Each structure stands twice: as C-alpha cells, then as structure tokens.
Amino acid sequence: MAAPGRDGELRRTFEALPARPVRDRDRFAETWWGNAWVSALEEGALDAARLARGRAYAGRGNVDSITVTPGLVVAYVQGSRPRPYRVQVRLRTFSDEEWDLFLDAAAERPAHIAALLDKQMPQSLAECGVRLLPGAGDLEPHCNCPDFGHPCKHAAAVCYQTAHLLDRDPFVLLLLRGRGERDLLDALSRRNAARAARADRDRKPAPAPGIRARDALARRTRPPLPALLPPPAHPEQPPIYPDAPGGPDSFALDQLATDAAARAHALLTTGHDPVGELTLWQDAVRLAAARPGSGLTAGSRALYASLAAATGRTPADLARAVAAWRQGGREALAVLEEPWDPPAGRFDRARPLLLAADLPAFRPWHNRLTHPDGHVQLRLGQDGLWYAYESEPGRDDWWPRGTPDPDPVGALTGLGAPGEG
Template sequence: PPPAAPRHPRSMGAPGRDGELRRTFPAFTPRALGEDGGFAETWWGNAWVDALERGALDAKRLARGRGYAEQGNVDAITVTPGLVLAYVQGSRPRPYRVQVRLRTLDDADWDRFLDSAADRTGHIAALLDREMPHALAEGGVRLLPGPGDLEPQCSCPDRGHPCKHAAALCYQTARLLDADPFVLLLLRGRGERELLDALSRLSAARAARAAQDRGPAPLPGVRATEALAPRRLPPLPAPLPTPPHPEQPPVYPAAPGGPDPFALDQLATDAAGRAHALLGTGRDPVAELTLWQDAVRLAAARPGSGLTAATRSLYASLAAAADRTPADLARAVAAWRQGGFDGLAVLEEPWDPPAGRFDRARPLLLAADLPAFRPWRNRLTHPRGHVQLRLGRDGLWYAYESDPGADDWWPRGTPDLDPVGALTGLGASPEG
C-alpha cells in the first residue's frame, strides 16, 4: 500500500488547557491593508511592530511575513509568560511551528510597575477599558520591546532573523495587543487576575494609610440648649390643584426600525389618563387588572374597527406577551368593548347565578314569541345554536352569536337588564 500521508496537528491552540498564565486566541481572518499602510491600530501595537521591523535583518522576509499575516496563514495563537506560540502555513503543505520569546520581568520590576499603576487611578481605569497609557508602558519599567528584544524561532530551514513565518506571527501578535493590552502583561510574566488583585490590594492599603495620616475630621458641635430647644416646623405648602384633564402627549416621530409612533401615542395617552385618575382619586383604575386583562384593555382602546396591518401587529405582540393567540385577543377585545371588565368576565367565566333574574328570563323570552332557550349555568342558548344570552354578575344580559352548529361565540350588541332587549337587532326570531 502507498505510504500514509504525514499527519500533523492543525492547530497549537488548546483552549481547554487555558488558565491564568496561558491564553489561546483563535486565528484571525484575512484582512486588507489599511489606508495608511499600518498593520496595528493602537500606539502600543504599532510600537510592537516597530520593534520587530527595526530589529529585522531582511526587509523582504518582513514583507513576505506581513503578507502571510494578512492572508490569515497564522493559526491559533497561544500566549504564556515570555512566549508566543503558533503554527504558520507557508509554501509547503505542512505548517511550521513558530515561537517568539520575550524576557519576563522580575519581582522588583513588577513592584515598580504596580507602584506606578497605583499612583493614578486613571491608569487602572484605562487598563480595564483595554487601553495602555503611555506613562505606564514607558515609565520606570519598560513593557514594550525594543529592537532586538524579540527572539523568534521557527521549524523551517530558513535562518533569517526573523524568517517570514516568525514575522507573520509577530504581526498577528500586534493585533492581539490592539484588542487586549493584558496580553503584553502576560508576556512579561503576570496574568490579568493576579495583576488586578495586586493593584486592588495596593490601592486599598494606600487609601488606608492616607486616611490614617489625615486623622479624623473634627465634627461640628452644637450647644445642648440649642439642640434640645423646642422647634416648630413650618406648615407644608398646600398641594397644587388637580388639572381638569390630562394633557396630550407630544407627537412622536417615526424612525426606521423604531417603535410605532401611534402605539407610543396610545401608551402615553393611557399613562397620562391613569396618572390623572390617581392624582384626583388616589386610586389607579387599572391597578387590579391581570396582565391579560390589561392587554385586552389596551387593545380595545385602540380606535377604529377591523384588523389593519398595524392592528394585527399590535394584537400579535400583546397576545404573545400574555401567552394567548391573536384570535383570543380579538374575541376578548369585542367583549371588553361590549361591557368593559364585566363584559370580559362574562366571556371567560361561567358561573351559577342564584334563583331570580335568571329564572325569570325564559318566561320573558317565551312571552316575546321566542323559542325555549336551553339553560346552562349563566347562559341561555337558542335551540338552533346561533344566538346566546349570558347573565353577568353585574345583572346585565349580554348577547352572543355563532354560526349554527358551531361553538364559536362572539359578543354582539349592547348589554341590557332585559333579556329581550339584549337580543334587539340579532337574528333571534322564532324561525331564525
């Protein structure tokens, strides 16, 4: 059999092994050359690129490496203290293993760096915003490399300093530094959490020492006779009179992708009316409503009849918020417009009325030459099943209609104390 093709790892990245002192970054996508020709975007990223280019011995290798970086030939990058690792795809099928070394800082350097960072709170805030202040990076401890500080190594046979594969990794590392300057601090030997914890402790210790040096501030004194003397507070001003009516809301402009200005106007008008009622009576008229009942009330308050495109959108959003369907909401709106809160209760809550008004309704219907309606709980249904009367807890009769033989009842007409009056205008004749 033919010899098997050599197998090699596709990536050096192992995010599962990452920790405080090891970070793996996915490969960058190919990028186009910027208008100004610069590879990095931040001053510290450009300082890294400057150290690479000023320490290079062959400009052509640098150009080839930059091209590799821009084409996305650098795989996932792993950063540990003093080391950047990645596979870089060159002209051969097998990628090359590349690493770039940078000297880590010793404990004394880190102590000076922490003191410099804690001297100004703006330095810590800038680091948290993923910014690197000039004074912090170029102060007593130099964080950024200079020419010759970067030590590249590559598994390719090219012995250039650096080879094009190492140059590509250095260019892509500048993009890492653009996005997160803590990558530079990790290269110098300390992880982000360790640094932030140390800065927090140092800042707290300095604040405590400063407070101790200042001593307690003297408290202003008051003579006991003045403190214990009886005082009469001035009366509260009289409340302003309640306005006669709520004001009109402003006109809301329509914006692409923004909320419906008509819906905003409706909500603002409703909120103003509720606030006016609360100011005048001390009670919110809709405070006791459930989410579903309030959704029905808002939909019923929208003027007009028929389901326009805007109304369908409103019904769909309100119904979804209450976990109902738009058809449920449309039927409930018809009931609300028929009798308000009591009309909605008649639609959704069958109940057993006491003897009296309900029992007298059937003789009244027979006396009006109507057929004998079938009773069930608080409902009387025409024998043909297309007209129904429902007695509400408010003592009113509510008329409903449905297609014959279908159990699809919709509120119709105006509620009335008289069951015959509630059927006025509906098809409830003896033959109908």
C-alpha cells in the same frame, strides 16, 4: 496547540484571526501600544522584503491559533508547503524588582487601574521606570522553516498578528512579561488597600461639616440641603468573580453585575430605568441576547437553561427569541410572538411591490406574507418595518433573519434568492 477552554492563569490561547486586506502603507495595529510592538519588530528586522511577506501572510489569515505564556508566543503558520511551520517569539520576563516598580506606579494613580480594566494601556504606565513594551532587538523569533532570515516571513506574520491581540487586551503583554491578569489585579488591590490604610492613619481628622444643632433649631428657616454629589461618569467595572468548582458561572455573574450597574447608573443620571417596563420573559431574552456569541454554544448553554427554566420556556424558545431581539429589540420580539391585523395601506401595497421585483405571489395571513414554497416569510411590525424570516421548506419553523427594512423587498436582502422556486 492548547484549546482556549483548557487555558489557565499563565496560558492563554487565541483562535485564529480572520483574513483582512492589508496595504503596505497602512498602520497594521490600531493602538499606540500595538504599533509600538510592530515598531520593535520592524526596527529589529534585517530584511524589509521578509516583513512585507509576513504582513501579507498575516492579512491572508495564514496564522493559526496563538498561545501566549510568560516570555513566549507560539503559533503555527501555513506557508508554501503542506505542513505548517512552528513559530516561537520570545520576550524577556520582568524580575521581581521590576514588577514592584510597575505595580507601585499602577497603584499610585487610580486612573491607571481603570484604564487597564477598560483594556487600555496608558503611555505613562508603560514608561513608569520599567520598559513594558519591547524595543528594537528585544523580540527573539524562531521558526523551523529553512529560511534563516531575522525574522523569516512566518515569524513576522506571527508578530504582526500578536499586535492585534495586544490591541484588544493589553493584559496579553503583561502575561508575556510574566504575570497573569488575576494575579496582577489581586496585587494591585492589595497595594491600594495598603496605601489607603497608610493615608487614613496619617490624615488628621477633618472637622465634621454642617452646623450645630442649637443654631439650626434657633433659626426660623432651615438651612439648605447640601448640594448633591455629581454622578459618576460611567458605571465603573464590576469586580472580577473567581471560578470555583461547582460554583456559579463567573462569566454570568459578571454579565449580571455589569447589567445592574449600567441600569443603576442610567436611573441615577436620567431618573429612568431603560428596561424597567419589560416583562420577566422580555428581560430574560434581553439578558441572553447580551451574551457574546450566537446559538447554544457550550459557554451559553447553562445561562440559557437557567433563564428558560425561570420563565417556563425551553432553551430552544429562548434561542429563537434571542435571534429576534438581536434583529430589532422589543419590537422584533413582538413581531415573533404576536400576530396582528394591520390596517389597509402599507400591508396591501407590499404584494404588488414584491411582484414588481419578479418575486412570486406571497400568501397573506394577518401581518405575514409567506413565499409559496414556504421557506421565506415577511412580517410587518407595528413600528412600520418589515422583518424577514426563514424556515426549511415544508416546515413551520420560522427563524428571524436579516435586518428590518421599511421596504418589503429590501428586508429580503441577504436571504439568498427567494424568488427561485
């Protein structure tokens, strides 16, 4: 199977979905179009028992990574034998005429394009003259197992997991019908431009709003200013930045554009920039923390290196600060970097509370309490919350862990057994 990093416009590979409990009476998918896919599978099946076993396989995480190309879904499924089975699910791709009908319907209503960019599939678009979603009998599953059922349990499991992919991104369904996301968005953009040009050409010029200058100057009082336009409901989706050899990271550009649009929208609607008071370092940590995933992965290494260099820090410093920011934002970053001397009260009551919970006597220093074995630490923030940290025993290399809590014992929840020496 191909790795996601080697995928192209017409090939997408999705990592295996984690196991999750599924009951027979539960709806397997979360969206109406995901459930329509499930209905096509179940209505075309010949054996309900095989479907039930396929649901169970999908729920237990037996389906490995899934690769989607035009007209084809391919995945391996772990069955009762050591060697996994190879499953293919075919779906007819659209003709050029069908794509023209679909694109015309999508371009006709701007809400359709906005919904697709928000990973939503409007029902009116899915039924726009071409049947986008499969019906009973449209899915053609094949498996190299010895079971000749239609479908076998392995193929049913792949179809059920594919419904989850459609839930997350309806462009997976459009790829199955034969067109990639970027190709579709480019085609929609061209159609929008052509429609706008035709509308401008056919539209008669409207009279300019306002009043004549001589009328305005003749009056003793100036006319009122026109009413402000209503602010947009949301910041809108930024444009898609193409990848270019040697060019900037398109994902990082998209992240920065999305962040700038959100800040501008907040300033327009509230008059306040939510991050305007951050320092350069705090803003760099905030941007890095917004990157999906955790740690210095291959995808985030370039972004971390750029932000660290701009702030005079190392990528390791930034990774530690990101962990603190994700723990509690600006307050948690201050707890990481700024020791302080708390007044008597909450800090002094913490050690008896820890002893009452059968924990050893923690060593105090400023706003910090450290386990005598040196592997767990509590830090009191100026917001009154306790923040948990962990380090390898004997090393002064503390990393934020867990969720802040007003109770010092509660802040240690989920850190293993700190009381064991």
